[in-house]
Amino acid sequence: MSILGTRVIRTEDPRLLTAGGVYVDDLRVPELAGALRATFVRSTVAHALIAGIDTSGALAQPGVAAVLTAADMTDMPPPPPAEEPAPDAPPAEGPVPLGGKWSEPLLAVDRVRFVGEPVAIVLTDSTYQGEDAAELVSVDYEPLPAVPSIEAALAGDTLLFPDTGTNVCTKGGGDVSDESIFDGCDIIVEGDVVNQRVACLPMEGRSTAAVFSDGKLTVWASTQNAQLARLILTAVGLPPDAIRVIAPDVGGGFGAKIGVDRESIVVAWAAKHVGRPVRWTETRNENLLAMTQGRAQLHHIKIGGSRDGRIKAYRLDVIQDTGAYPRMSGFLPMLTNLMAPGVYDIPSVQAAYKVVVTNSTPIAAYRGAGRPEAAATIERAVDWFAAEAGLDPVQVRKLNFIKPGQFPFVTKTGAPYDTGDYEGALDKVLAAAGYEELRAEQRRRREAGAARQLGIGLASYVEITAADAGAGETAKVEVHDDGTATVYTGSSAHGQGHHTAFAMLVQEELGIPMDKIEVIHGDTDLIPDGVGTYASRSLQLGGSAVHKAALEVKEEAARQAAALFEAAEADVMLDTETGLWQVRGDPDKSLTWGQVAGNADGGLIVANVRFTADRPTFPFGTQLSVVEVDTETGKVTLLRHVSADDAGPVLNPVLLEGQRHGGIAQGAAQALCEEILYDADGNPLTSTLADYAAITAAELPSFELVTSETPTPVNPLGVKGIGEAGTIGATPAVHNAVIDAVSHLGVRHIDMPLTPERVWTAIQKASAK
Amino acid sequence: MKVELTVNGKEITADVEDRMLLVHFLRDVADLTATNIGCDTTSCGACTVLLDGESVKSCTVLAAQADGHSVTTLEGLASDAGEMHPVQRAFHEEHGLQCGYCTPGMVMAIVSLLKENPSPTEEQVRAGLEGNICRCTGYHNIVRAALAAAEASK
Numbered sequence: 001m002s003i004l005g006t007r008v009i010r011t012e013d014p015r016l017l018t019a020g021g022v023y024v025d026d027l028r029v030p031e032l033a034g035a036l037r038a039t040f041v042r043s044t045v046a047h048a049l050i051a052g053i054d055t056s057g058a059l060a061q062p063g064v065a066a067v068l069t070a071a072d073m074t075d076m077p078p079p080p081p082a083e084e085p086a087p088d089a090p091p092a093e094g095p096v097p098l099g100g101k102w103s104e105p106l107l108a109v110d111r112v113r114f115v116g117e118p119v120a121i122v123l124t125d126s127t128y129q130g131e132d133a134a135e136l137v138s139v140d141y142e143p144l145p146a147v148p149s150i151e152a153a154l155a156g157d158t159l160l161f162p163d164t165g166t167n168v169c170t171k172g173g174g175d176v177s178d179e180s181i182f183d184g185c186d187i188i189v190e191g192d193v194v195n196q197r198v199a200c201l202p203m204e205g206r207s208t209a210a211v212f213s214d215g216k217l218t219v220w221a222s223t224q225n226a227q228l229a230r231l232i233l234t235a236v237g238l239p240p241d242a243i244r245v246i247a248p249d250v251g252g253g254f255g256a257k258i259g260v261d262r263e264s265i266v267v268a269w270a271a272k273h274v275g276r277p278v279r280w281t282e283t284r285n286e287n288l289l290a291m292t293q294g295r296a297q298l299h300h301i302k303i304g305g306s307r308d309g310r311i312k313a314y315r316l317d318v319i320q321d322t323g324a325y326p327r328m329s330g331f332l333p334m335l336t337n338l339m340a341p342g343v344y345d346i347p348s349v350q351a352a353y354k355v356v357v358t359n360s361t362p363i364a365a366y367r368g369a370g371r372p373e374a375a376a377t378i379e380r381a382v383d384w385f386a387a388e389a390g391l392d393p394v395q396v397r398k399l400n401f402i403k404p405g406q407f408p409f410v411t412k413t414g415a416p417y418d419t420g421d422y423e424g425a426l427d428k429v430l431a432a433a434g435y436e437e438l439r440a441e442q443r444r445r446r447e448a449g450a451a452r453q454l455g456i457g458l459a460s461y462v463e464i465t466a467a468d469a470g471a472g473e474t475a476k477v478e479v480h481d482d483g484t485a486t487v488y489t490g491s492s493a494h495g496q497g498h499h500t501a502f503a504m505l506v507q508e509e510l511g512i513p514m515d516k517i518e519v520i521h522g523d524t525d526l527i528p529d530g531v532g533t534y535a536s537r538s539l540q541l542g543g544s545a546v547h548k549a550a551l552e553v554k555e556e557a558a559r560q561a562a563a564l565f566e567a568a569e570a571d572v573m574l575d576t577e578t579g580l581w582q583v584r585g586d587p588d589k590s591l592t593w594g595q596v597a598g599n600a601d602g603g604l605i606v607a608n609v610r611f612t613a614d615r616p617t618f619p620f621g622t623q624l625s626v627v628e629v630d631t632e633t634g635k636v637t638l639l640r641h642v643s644a645d646d647a648g649p650v651l652n653p654v655l656l657e658g659q660r661h662g663g664i665a666q667g668a669a670q671a672l673c674e675e676i677l678y679d680a681d682g683n684p685l686t687s688t689l690a691d692y693a694a695i696t697a698a699e700l701p702s703f704e705l706v707t708s709e710t711p712t713p714v715n716p717l718g719v720k721g722i723g724e725a726g727t728i729g730a731t732p733a734v735h736n737a738v739i740d741a742v743s744h745l746g747v748r749h750i751d752m753p754l755t756p757e758r759v760w761t762a763i764q765k766a767s768a769k
Numbered sequence: 770m771k772v773e774l775t776v777n778g779k780e781i782t783a784d785v786e787d788r789m790l791l792v793h794f795l796r797d798v799a800d801l802t803a804t805n806i807g808c809d810t811t812s813c814g815a816c817t818v819l820l821d822g823e824s825v826k827s828c829t830v831l832a833a834q835a836d837g838h839s840v841t842t843l844e845g846l847a848s849d850a851g852e853m854h855p856v857q858r859a860f861h862e863e864h865g866l867q868c869g870y871c872t873p874g875m876v877m878a879i880v881s882l883l884k885e886n887p888s889p890t891e892e893q894v895r896a897g898l899e900g901n902i903c904r905c906t907g908y909h910n911i912v913r914a915a916l917a918a919a920e921a922s923k
Contacts, residue, residue: 013866017857017860017866019843020805025802127793202904203807204805204870249869251805284813495868496867658910665908666904666907689813690811694904697895697908697912700907
């Protein structure tokens with residue numbers, strides 16, 4: 001029986017549950033014995049020139065080995081020349097901390113651009129000593145006016161990078177001025193939709209340890225891809241083969257641990273500079289100040305169509321707040337533009353973006369990275385349009401969906417959707433939720449003028465996964481003469497369950513039981529070439545690579561078995577139930593994997609592959625939220641969340657459900673409570689977990705998951721990505737539900753997060769009209 | 770100052786700074802690294818351990834305050850024979866963990882919660898876990914694990 005599609009509980013768990021994971025700060029390896037603890041001195045002002053840094057007070061403290069600033073980095077190679085990328089060059093997927101006129105220094109040189117920007121690094125024997133000494137580093141700031149918002153950035157009165165002459169670091173997309181696309185529309189809705197800045201908030205913050213010895217730099221980093229981290233770490237002036245990066249257990253990433261940040265480069269440099277091992281683990285306060293954050297887009301939308309609900313034209317104009325340094329250039333809003341029309345066949349679509357710098361924490365990928373923003377706004381816009389037209393949002397969606405027969409379908413923004421059944425997913429959710437009964441209950445409460453109104457929100461979404469399909473992923477599968485197998489993957493687990501999933505793929509093809517399969521990732525000495533885990537790419541690219549390598553191992557094993565059997569290759573076969581090689585028609589003769597591998601050179605059968613796909617995949621689904629809104633206080637309670645998330649055939653429902661649950665919670669969190677805030681001077685107001693409203697179990701219901709599986713022809717497994725889908729659908733579903741609960745009071749839109757204050761205020765405003 | 774703690778049944782005596790937090794004592798002195806640190810404001814619960822059988826956030830207890838007391842961490846939860854505690858087993862079976870970072874604190878918080886209320890409703894479990902943040906699971910399977918552990922312990 002095939003193991004694929006069955007509920008296999010994780011092989012990763014027993015260790016995590018009894019001894020705990022080994023995250024960077026848990027490492028007790030001999031190389032790190034006596035390591036110095038790094039503490040960063042961070043800017044306390046949003047925008048200032050640095051007139052001087054006095055480290056003498058800190059240096060006089062006990063246990064202080066060094067206090068280093070940018071001025072000490074004379075042994076670093078100069079940053080790469082400031083090259084303008086070619087206009088058609090694809091934007092970098094990961095953080096690009098060096099080079100260019102918008103360059104991010106490793107430590108602040110003469111200017112700081114956000115509160116939390118690293119200015120100096122203090123190396124001490126203990127963590128407590130580091131905290132004490134860092135307090136005594138005196139930085140002489142000459143404050144500059146802060147640019148705390150998109151509006152201030154566009155006003156341009158103060159520039160973050162004066163040499164550039166602007167705060168707009170890039171722009172792209174098409175024309176968004178041609179009004180003729182709205183000609184003949186009966187209903188037109190136009191407005192602003194804010195996709196607020198949120199924290200990625202992996203429970204393990206950033207952490208790095210480094211040792212430089214015998215010309216080789218070894219770095220342990222909490223990263224989503226050791227190989228990209230290694231490439232970034234060459235900034236210390238070493239070639240890649242003189243650097244080993246190891247990703248031990250990683251406590252979540254959500255996009256913010258793609259590669260490594262400037263702090264990790266500084267830690268690695270410091271270890272080399274002082275000739276002692278150095279380790280750094282950030283505090284949550286540092287994490288909320290300086291780990292890259294997500295979203296932070298302002299959308300101006302216009303949507304028009306006929307009175308019967310047919311959408312004729314849609315415009316999305318995006319302004320991306322990229323924070324103090326444009327880590328990802330225009331990549332995020334470009335994806336938002338690409339996915340602008342969502343699941344709808346809209347005859348005219350316009351999309352454009354511009355990216356501005358502000359005195360705030362840099363923005364980079366966060367679960368969905370550009371796509372949740374697109375889905376949030378088109379789904380909000382469709383509901384807004386439906387409300388104006390007085391139509392049921394289900395009816396408007398069904399009328400405008402791209403139909404199953406239209407795939408492959410290229411949208412007006414150029415997205416090549418592979419497969420989909422949008423109406424099918426919607427119908428499943430409506431049936432599971434009991435849509436008509438919910439509407440009836442809503443009517444009852446409205447008619448009764450109940451204080452607690454019911455809202456039903458829908459989001460039908462499509463997203464792009466493995467956008468960099470051509471980069472593919474690597475895998476090496478080895479079968480040893482003891483009958484065990486080892487899988488080396490360039491993909492990089494940090495909670496997703498790669499080890500279980502990839503072992504299942506190998507068992508399926510080779511019949512070697514999972515408990516004899518070891519999966520290894522995240523060590524550049526063992527796996528020099530790899531791409532990593534982000535953009536929901538792991539199973540479709542990393543898994544397909546493992547699958548491909550297993551098939552190649554099987555081919556070679558067939559040759560070895562044939563030789564041992566003295567039979568024709570075509571006559572040998574593998575029984576994947578028993579894991580035994582046999583000759584057709586002679587069931588008495590069999591060979592174990594150990595025997596077959598033992599016959600190969602070195603007692604090892606190995607296949608080393610890279611799998612690439614020729615295009616991305618487009619998972620889709622519908623999510624439905626039911627909320628109760630207390631109209632007297634504005635408080636929102638999420639009562640139910642029903643979700644159909646279609647990522648093709650399911651390898652392991654346990655892992656799939658886990659990804660969906662986590663995604664839905666993060667999506668709901670953005671809709672309901674989470675937001676990173678700054679005051680008018682660029683001071684962060686949400687820099688601890690006492691201030692940042694991270695969602696908890698008490699604010700969420702159990703989720704109701706509905707099955708939907710539409711395969712893709714893009715890879716041999718037929719799978720699409722599932723890591724980000726939950727988040728992408730949940731935000732607009734919850735958002736729409738809240739608006740729906742109060743739409744009969746005249747409310748058409750409230751920006752996220754839908755806090756009691758915002759909801760209450762919107763109700764007051766609408767009723768005052 | 771000198772402190773004497775019983776950690777997972779083992780006595781540990783050490784000279785520590787007055788200000789040393791219990792979580793740092795566990796990690797750096799007792800060398801038990803399962804207990805993680807997830808915040809600095811007693812908000813996330815990653816560092817939850819049992820102090821004389823009651824759950825505490827070990828980032829908000831000084832090692833000095835635990836002097837003379839008994840601490841149980843995740844490492845001390847399984848039986849001497851290595852058999853997982855019902856809560857650990859339920860986390861495994863219900864896929865109650867992904868990255869594993871909040872897990873030690875979650876498990877300890879649920880052990881404590883079930884001690885106080887052996888048959889909680891889903892709502893009681895959710896309310897009881899309000900001080901423990903997980904970013905991976907959406908809490909769905911953690912809640913299920915807590916309920917399953919309660920059921921299994923009957």
